Amino acid sequence: MERHEFGAAVRQLRESTAPAAVGLPIGRRRVRGLRREELGELAGMSADYVRRLEQGRSHPSAGVVNAIARALRIERAEYERLCALAGYAAADGQVPSEVGPGAMRLLERFTDTPMFVSDAAMNLVAVNSAFMALGHWELTGDPWEWNVAWRTFCDPFHGFKQSADDATDHEAILAARLRNALHRHDEFLRFLRTIDTTVPRNLQIHMIVDNYGTHTHPNVKAWLAKHPRFHLHFTPTSSSWLNMVERWFAALTDKMIRRGVFHSVDDLITAIEEYLRVHNDDPKPFVWTATAESILAKVRRGRVALQQTATQN
Structure with a gap:
């Protein structure tokens, strides 16, 4: 693999990706596209590692290639090109929701560092003993208690101390990751099932979603046909009314x-x-x-x- 070609491709994709396209606020920017720190946050890696990838100083694993592709929401053709440059076959993009015993042993090796593993929808799927030893994660059995985004926005940990800017950046990254998850049909189905189990059966459910291709997947269509209380309303491309809603917020x-x-x-x-x-x-x-x-x-x-x-x- 020509590492510098892969790195150049990643940099070109990063610089050509608009922040709004991945759910991030635009704000004042001195660089084109996304910052390395933003790509790192979305893809679950450090900004320094992104820099080394772009400079051709690191060999990406298949998981890293998939993470970058998901973070940037690139098209299938671009994803396959990245895989080819990295020397891997393109995968179907599904994110596992369970970890194996090997991964658990790896987590437990970090005896003094609290660590967790989450799926694409930010549900915790594994934690190590050091994480549980913190004692701040009070689990009641409610599935939402295991969701990092839910705890951040709806039931935050008062023991965590962040500056206002850090908290805003963290929340923006979480929101962007959730939007990324909804753009894959398997995660969208998991999201729908979670809503179905938590909303009382006597209520109709109306959802406003962007006009993306996820809802056209045969598995999603079949699930919605069996759950008629779900009503999807799609936002037209470049819809001015949605711009007004965003402007009000x-x-x-x-x-x-x-x-x-x-x-x-x-x-x-x-x-x-x-x-x-x-x-x-x-x-x-x-x-x-x-x-x-x-x-x-x-x-x-x-x-x-x-x-x-x-x-x-």
């Missing part, structure tokens, strides 16, 4: 959350509800002000910039 974040100090989840919920009350007392609709001509002009400028960049490279 951006306003909530900028005007209230980032300006406030919250000592507990209850404080945060109270502040959000107060913001909703004030906003609903005098609601103002979002108005689309851009003209078709200005949008097309921006597309043309972007195309020229991309062509210039490609010529320079």
Whole structure:
């Protein structure tokens, strides 16, 4: 394998991937595409390892290739090209939900380091003794208690100390990983089954999902046909109404959350509800002000910039 070719391909994919495409906030950026730290977080590896891969100084395992492909949400053809450059056959992309005895023995070798293994949907599938010795993970038998994202957003550990910026970055990475999981039909089915077991049987379930190909898989279609209380509503590509929803949440974040100090989840919920009350007392609709001509002009400028960049490279 030509390591530098694989590394160059990874770097090109990373730099050409828009943060929004993998569920990350755009923010202010000095680099194109994703940062190495962001790719590392999404793929479950360090930024230094991503750098060594891109520089051709490390040989990736098949698992690393699959993790990078999932993190960047690349197309099948690009995935197969990465596999070919790394010297592996393309896999079907499924993520195992169990660990073998060998992996458990490896976890237990880290006697002084709390460690866990999760599946693509952030459900814990294995932990070592050092992790349980922390004593902060109180398990009640509820399946949600074993989900890292659920505990982070809905029932956080007050013993964990993070700065506001670190917490925001961590939550953004978790949300992006969950979105990645839903873009594979096996994980989507697991997600649907979890909802089915936790929502009372007498309730109908309406889900708003992006218009991706996961729901068209035969296994997903068959499952939904057997569970008629599930109703899927798809967002049209580039849907302006969804942009307005996202813009409203951006306003909530900028005007209230980032300006406030919250000592507990209850404080945060109270502040959000107060913001909703004030906003609903005098609601103002979002108005689309851009003209078709200005949008097309921006597309043309972007195309020229991309062509210039490609010529320079």
